[in-house]
Amino acid sequence: GEDVEQSLFLSVREGDSSVINCTYTDSSSTYLYWYKQEPGAGLQLLTYIFSNMDMKQDQRLTVLLNKKDKHLSLRIADTQTGDSAIYFCAETRTGGFKTIFGAGTRLFVKA
């Protein structure tokens, strides 16, 4: 199959770290992405990682890739109320023309 799977909900307290997990199925994926979507808005590219990397850090965001287990995670340090949104994991296969998205994880940040 070509599913990208994510848990549907995550709730954290302001200031804590959030970890959003994703599993994908295609070992030929070249790029793996994290997008953020706020209510009524389009998708904002947060970060991406090449499939030959294990980790990428960008300010409060850390992406970890376990290629053996086809597992991708996004860690948000010092989570703020403005981080409340839906986070989508996505993969682009070799050939690059099709990006497969997960159903999204809704992050709730409690003040």
Place this chain on the structure above:
Amino acid sequence: DAGVTQSPTHLIKTRGQHVTLRCSPISGHKSVSWYQQVLGQGPQFIFQYYEKEERGRGNFPDRFSARQFPNYSSELNVNALLLGDSALYLCASSLDDDEQYFGPGTRLTVT
């Protein structure tokens, strides 16, 4: 620099009608992709165009068609609209086979 722009923002159509959605990519980007996002789900790939040629197509019926113009802008056309076509239609542009940047989307409601 302007990001990806889409028009119109919102649209209401009746079953059986036809609709045309428009997208202007980021300046210099030659690839445009279209996605359908039904409420509560992740985006589903419809088409990708690169240098005015269709590069890939998702699992959508022939009622969906698209084209890319010499200036790299793109149109998505949907004929014989069904209630189930109600969704947020997202356009994304990229330079090549790399990260995609999404527009704000066109919200289509079919009544």
